[in-house]
Amino acid sequence: MVDADQTFVIVGGGLAGAKAAETLRTEGFTGRVILICDERDHPYERPPLSKGYLLGKEERDSVFVHEPAWYARNDIELHLGNTVTALDRVARTVRSGEDGTLAHYDKLLIATGAEPRRLDVPGTDLAGVHHLRRLSHAERLKGVLASLGRDNGHLVIAGAGWIGLEVAAAAREYGAEVTVVEPEPTPLHGVLGPELGSVFAELHQEHGVRFRFGVRLTEIVGQDGMVLAARTDDGEEHPAHIVLAAIGAAPRTALAEAAGLELADRAHGGGIAVDARLRTSDPDIFAAGDVASFPHPLYGTRLRVEHWANALNGGPAAARAMLGQDVAYDRVPYFFSDQYDLGMEYSGWAPPGSYDQVVIRGDAGKREFVAFWVKEGRVLAGMNVNVWDVTEPIQQLIRSGAAVDTEALADPHVPLNSLVS
Incomplete structure (x- = not known):
């Protein structure tokens, strides 16, 4: 077990950072946990910002990862409205806030997320x-x-x-x-x-x-x-x-870059390069969430995933790796969207050019179907639209890596579970 006198610092107060802090405590870490967030709001989840909260269907308090009192109750030293301006890997310190406060770390997690890309056209300074x-x-x-x-x-x-x-x-x-x-x-x-x-x-x-x-x-x-x-x-x-x-959004890598950490190639989405344990080129520094580029064994390439599930699962995985546990982060990418009366879930990764056909199960015209992106009979990704409780078999098909009968894949009468090898 990690020494109780150790200090773990988390830079970034989004979902990944908040869930990492929670996991450190649930896994029994008794040292100091410092969570530094450049926003003044407590850590929150982002999907409601363009969905339920934006529509006025969800209350403001519903977006927060934990109630405000949770942090003190779990001895999480939460610093809101503080930007980390420097990372010294030799001294193992981060500098933050207008007064340049230094915090020493034994292990550090960078979960700085991403920021919106800006339009490079005249008029972007207008109030609207x-x-x-x-x-x-x-x-x-x-x-x-x-x-x-x-x-x-x-x-x-x-x-x-x-x-x-x-x-x-x-x-x-x-x-x-x-x-x-x-x-x-x-x-x-x-x-x-x-x-x-x-x-x-x-x-x-x-x-x-x-x-x-x-x-x-x-x-x-x-x-x-x-x-x-x-x-x-x-x-x-x-x-x-x-x-x-x-x-789109760009990973917030300035802190890592200035500290000399290895970055991923832009062709792979940029971000901080990490290994399967979400560890950076510095063995005492980890990265998770939107900012991290990790090698995915299913796809044989680096992925940087900007979706809720990656933060939800990546933060805890990084926390366990910081504790010395054996971690191999290989989650199938997943996201969801709600637009009008259409609800959808997408699992996998299949950018244009990576597949040779799209197989439709159901009625796309009625917007009740499952789509599969397939290469040489192998399912790379699947999207269910207004069809529910199929995410698990879709992900099992992706993970199996086995060729499937595409006619059976397209037939709604053939249970998806029966296609999993």
């Missing part, structure tokens, strides 16, 4: 330009969407990824007019490929969302600090009262 990553962003956007709905206002969204589409759905439920600008030919093109992106395009079009595919935002036009319109590279001008930049 939004991002959605933090609770404060969601609070502001929630009020703005409600106002747009009352006044028949216009929202332009740059990017048809998960955040862009979920905000589009929320905005339409509030009654706002929505235009989505996306350079790819379909929504979610980099995740689902062209075969399934059309399902989400049709869903949103049925709810009144206008898409402009194959174009990019080039300028946000405003007056007196307010947004008036958004221009695209096809020469069109779209009315807008607010603009949401939803063009």
Whole structure:
């Protein structure tokens, strides 16, 4: 067991950091646990920010990982509103806050997450330009969407990824007019490929969302600090009262990079390079969540996963590795989304070019189906849309690595469990 006099420091107060702190205690660690968060809110979960909380269907307190009193009750030294500005690997210290407070560590976990990518076009300094990553962003956007709905206002969204589409759905439920600008030919093109992106395009079009595919935002036009319109590279001008930049997120690696830790190649999504134990190039420093790039044995490549389940599971895995336990982090990537009356879950990893066919089980037209991305008969990923309780067999199919009969895979009358070797 780890010495009770040791100090473990966690940098990053998101879900990964909070669950790592919880795991250290449940696994019996009795040393100091210091959790440093640059936000002033207690650690919270991010999915509600673009789903239930944004829609006003969930209360603000429901987003927090633990109630505020939990941290003191479990002897977690929580430092909110403190940014870690330096990491000294020789002295084993981190410096944080305006006063430059030093904290010594025996083991360190970096769970700094990711930050929204910024639009590089004129007009991004206008008051009506939004991002959605933090609770404060969601609070502001929630009020703005409600106002747009009352006044028949216009929202332009740059990017048809998960955040862009979920905000589009929320905005339409509030009654706002929505235009989505996306350079790819379909929504979610980099995740689902062209075969399934059309399902989400049709869903949103049925709810009144206008898409402009194959174009990019080039300028946000405003007056007196307010947004008036958004221009695209096809020469069109779209009315807008607010603009949401939803063009992805970048891992927050500045601290690690300045300390000389190894980073993953951008071709693999960037991030801090870790091994199967989530350990960085420094054996006393670990990384988890959105910022970590880990080798995945199922896919034979490094993955950096920006979804809730990776933070939920990665934080505890890193904590156990910090305690010296034998850890091999190989979770099948998983995420979910809710848009209007469509609920979906996705397991696996199958970017365009990695598969040779998409097999559909069910009725895609009715949006009640399971899709499988398959290469040489082997299931790389699966997505269930308005079909439930199938995540476990889908993940078992992925993990098995065995070739399956694609006709049986497409047949709803053949139980998925029967296809697992």
